[in-house]
Amino acid sequence: MNTAVRKECTDSTAVLVRRPGPRELHPERTHRRRRALELSLALAVPLVLVLLWQLAAAQAWIDDRVYPAPTTILADGWDRAAAGDLWPDVWATLKRVLAGYAIGTASGYALGLLMGSLSLVRAALEPLLDALYVVPKLALLPIFLNMFGLGEGPQVALVAATVFFFVWISTMSAVMSIPAGYRDAGQVFGASSWQMFRHVLLPASLPAVLVGARIAAGVAVLVIVASEQIAAANGLGHLIFDSRALFQNDVMFVGIVCVAVLGVVFSELVRILGRLLTPWAPRDRGRGQS
Amino acid sequence: MGEPHPKLQATDLSRTFGRGPGAVDALGPLDLTVTPGEFVCIVGPSGCGKSTLLRIASGLLRPSTGELAIRTTSPRPAAMIFQDYGIYDWKTVLANVRFGLDIQRLPRREANARARDWLARLGLADFASAYPATLSGGMRQRVAIARALAVEPEILLMDEPFAALDAQLRMILQDELLELTQTTRTTTLFITHSLEEAIVLGDRVLVMSARPGRFIAERRPPFPRPRSGEVRSAPEFTALKSELWQLLRPEAVPA
Numbered sequence: 183m184n185t186a187v188r189k190e191c192t193d194s195t196a197v198l199v200r201r202p203g204p205r206e207l208h209p210e211r212t213h214r215r216r217r218a219l220e221l222s223l224a225l226a227v228p229l230v231l232v233l234l235w236q237l238a239a240a241q242a243w244i245d246d247r248v249y250p251a252p253t254t255i256l257a258d259g260w261d262r263a264a265a266g267d268l269w270p271d272v273w274a275t276l277k278r279v280l281a282g283y284a285i286g287t288a289s290g291y292a293l294g295l296l297m298g299s300l301s302l303v304r305a306a307l308e309p310l311l312d313a314l315y316v317v318p319k320l321a322l323l324p325i326f327l328n329m330f331g332l333g334e335g336p337q338v339a340l341v342a343a344t345v346f347f348f349v350w351i352s353t354m355s356a357v358m359s360i361p362a363g364y365r366d367a368g369q370v371f372g373a374s375s376w377q378m379f380r381h382v383l384l385p386a387s388l389p390a391v392l393v394g395a396r397i398a399a400g401v402a403v404l405v406i407v408a409s410e411q412i413a414a415a416n417g418l419g420h421l422i423f424d425s426r427a428l429f430q431n432d433v434m435f436v437g438i439v440c441v442a443v444l445g446v447v448f449s450e451l452v453r454i455l456g457r458l459l460t461p462w463a464p465r466d467r468g469r470g471q472s
Numbered sequence: 473m474g475e476p477h478p479k480l481q482a483t484d485l486s487r488t489f490g491r492g493p494g495a496v497d498a499l500g501p502l503d504l505t506v507t508p509g510e511f512v513c514i515v516g517p518s519g520c521g522k523s524t525l526l527r528i529a530s531g532l533l534r535p536s537t538g539e540l541a542i543r544t545t546s547p548r549p550a551a552m553i554f555q556d557y558g559i560y561d562w563k564t565v566l567a568n569v570r571f572g573l574d575i576q577r578l579p580r581r582e583a584n585a586r587a588r589d590w591l592a593r594l595g596l597a598d599f600a601s602a603y604p605a606t607l608s609g610g611m612r613q614r615v616a617i618a619r620a621l622a623v624e625p626e627i628l629l630m631d632e633p634f635a636a637l638d639a640q641l642r643m644i645l646q647d648e649l650l651e652l653t654q655t656t657r658t659t660t661l662f663i664t665h666s667l668e669e670a671i672v673l674g675d676r677v678l679v680m681s682a683r684p685g686r687f688i689a690e691r692r693p694p695f696p697r698p699r700s701g702e703v704r705s706a707p708e709f710t711a712l713k714s715e716l717w718q719l720l721r722p723e724a725v726p727a
Contacts, residue, residue, distance in 0.1 A: 198549060200528055201539040209491045 250432040259436040272440055274417040275406055278334060279448065282341025283402050287395055290346040294353025294391075299383065304354070311350065319344045323409055337409055337417075344405045345398040352394025356387035389463040392456035399452045403445040418444070477543055479659045480506040480529065480627065484538035486684070487524050497684035499524045501538055504678075504687070508543075509657040513670035515716070516680025517724040522663045525685070526552070526629050529661060544626050551625035553616050555632040559604050566591065566600040568615050572623035590618040593652070610641040614648075621652065628653070628660040635665065646672050647701040654698045667716050671709060672701060679716060682723045689719045 205212045232252050238244045239251035246254070262268040297304040319340060326336035326343075360383065368382045410419025418437050425433035486500035499521030506512050516522050527533040528540055530552045542549055551572065552558075559568045566587055567574075573583035591597050594614040604612055613633060620628060634642045646669055653660060653673075664670050670677045671693045679689040693712060695703045703709055 196543075196545050198542040198544050198547070199539050200531060200535060200542075202536055203534045206487075206534050206536045209488075209495075213491055 247429075248431055250435060254432050255435045255439065258432045259439065262433070262436060268436070268440070271416055271418050271421045271437070272444070274414075275403075275410065275419065275441075275444065278337045278410075278417065279341055279402050279406050279444075281334075282338045282406070283345050283399065285338070286342035286345025286398065286402070287349050289342070290349030290398075291353050291391060293346075294350045295357055295379070295383065295387075297350075298354040298357025298387070311347075315347050315351070319347075319405060320408055320412075323412060327413060332413070337406060337414060340409050341402050341406050345402050348394050348398035348401060349391065352397075353387060353391045356390030356394075357383060359390075360386045385460075385462075389456075389460050392452070392460065396449050396452045396456065399449040400445055403441060403448060407441050477508070478505045479508040479510070479544075480504070480540070480542050480661075482525075482528075482538065482540040485525070485528065485535050485540055486537045487521065487528065487533065488536045499528075499683075499685050502686045506659060506661065508659055511653060511660045511662065511673060511675045513662045513664060513674030513677045514680060515664055515667060515670050515677060515720060516685055517682050517720070518665075520680045520683050520723070521685035522680060523631050526631050526661060526663055529627070530629050542627065546626060549626040550629050551620035551623055551627075552629040552631065553613075553620045553633045555635050559612060559615050559619060561604055564601050564603055565596060565607070565615055568604065569618045569622050571619055576623065587618075587622055590622045594618045594648070609637055610645060613637060613645060617645075617649065617652070621656065621658070624656075626659060628658045630660065630662045632663055632665065634669065642666075642669070643701060643704075649673065650700065667713050667720070668704065671712055671716070672699075672703060677716065679719050680723070688723070689716075691716060 235249070236252050239246045239249060239254075250258075259268070293307070297307060322343060323336060323340055326339040330336045330339060364382050364386055365378070368378050373381065406417070407419035407422070410417035411423040414420045418441050422434050422437035422441070425431070425437065482502065482504040484501045484503065486502070487498050489496045489498050502525075504525075514522050514525070524533065528535050529542070530550050531548075560571070563571065566584070569590055570583045570587040573586060578586075588597070588600065591600055594617060596611065596614055596618065599607065599611065604615060607615070613636075616633070634645055637645065650673060662670070662673055667677075674693060675697075677691045677693065678687050679691075680686065681688045691712060693703070694708050695706070
């Protein structure tokens with residue numbers, strides 16, 4: 183942004199003038215326009231892409247049996263939702279994600295906290311967990327299938343294992359990077375371990391933990407869809423894969439859209455929850471402001 | 473003063489932050505005239521808009537009303553020294569001092585020569601290839617001063633540059649800055665909390681009111697140039713200091 187305005191003077195020496203710009207002269211208007219522009223851009227970009235897709239399908243630039251038009255997908259999704267065919271799959275996926283997410287977050291947070299504050303526990307477990315961290319969690323699905331048999335067990339376990347690592351690693355690094363001054367102050371006042379956790383470690387680490395939890399929310403949906411394609415009799419992942427096998431491409435896209443919506447809603451909920459839990463933290467400016 | 477052409481002139485300058493009912497009037501409206509080569513110190517209570525004034529002068533921020541005119545032919549006549557140094561941890565001392573010259577696309581050989589010259593003048597010659605993280609606070613601030621002066625700015629803007637230093641180091645750097653600016657005669661706006669600092673360094677000391685900051689008093693320390701840090705022990709020094717404190721005190725008391 184160029185904040186300088188030049189003007190020539192009568193005595194031939196130039197003068198550099200700093201003066202108010204539009205933002206200073208009309209703050210309300212400039213802010214309103216800026217917000218309106220941001221909002222319309224956020225809506226317009228996806229809308230244009232969908233319209234382009236619609237146009238391409240209508241004009242037969244693409245094979246609409248393979249890539250059904252958005253209106254077809256929407257109509258099909260609407261019909262299935264109205265007929266009640268869609269909800270069992272959505273519900274099945276949601277249940278697995280929530281259960282796995284709860285288990286993974288709780289265990290990851292507990293272990294991260296423990297490892298962040300006690301260096302002996304860290305020394306004992308960090309190499310092992312680091313090694314497990316890099317194993318693709320989907321590769322563990324066969325093990326979970328052997329452990330829990332068919333049914334909900336392996337799916338939930340897989341989500342939990344995935345979420346666990348994200349939350350564990352962000353909690354541990356958050357606890358370890360708490361400034362020493364915070365701990366020192368608590369220690370000098372004679373805080374017990376519980377008081378230290380409650381008054382210092384928990385709030386100090388929470389913002390970073392929540393970032394990990396939000397990333398984990400998206401990945402949880404990603405993993406459940408993949409695992410349902412491999413080993414489940416229902417759920418959105420199963421729906422997507424199954425309908426492709428039956429060459430019902432419109433149903434496949436309905437499933438994909440549902441997954442996308444589920445993922446956005448879930449990670450948004452985690453973000454809102456995080457904001458409520460950490461009113462002191464700087465706003466996470468992921469999508470727009472405020 | 474009667475100077476026909478001020479170097480820097482602010483007229484009816486003010487700045488408001490935020491919009492609507494939450495808006496905060498941070499500065500002014502105020503007028504300010506600085507003559508070429510003048511060293512102006514501004515003292516005022518915390519949050520009175522001193523830094524805002526400097527940021528407007530540097531072009532980082534626009535005023536809400538009024539204007540600030542700088543008589544110059546250069547598009548970027550000012551260099552700024554920040555309280556927290558603003559020097560880059562990922563550049564060596566030499567590269568930090570050369571930064572402004574690199575931005576101006578000066579040939580490397582010439583830029584290095586000028587940067588080394590300034591390092592020598594600030595007693596940093598031996599640390600040219602060190603990284604700032606290995607330096608003490610005083611040396612880091614010397615790097616910041618060298619970086620600002622290396623571009624030979626027409627106007628030097630200093631925002632509480634010595635606030636983070638201990639008292640002794642602060643006096644030493646004041647003396648050094650006094651020596652430097654008396655040779656370069658750079659027009660300087662210097663913001664500080666310390667009355668002593670303002671009296672030692674300034675041709676003129678301006679006292680600002682609590683927010684929104686305006687100038688409520690102006691004093692000229694009665695010490696001829698070139699002066700040295702010895703003025704600190706002069707009786708006029710103490711008298712002026714307590715006079716300024718009487719002016720500043722009601723403003724500094726939280727409302």
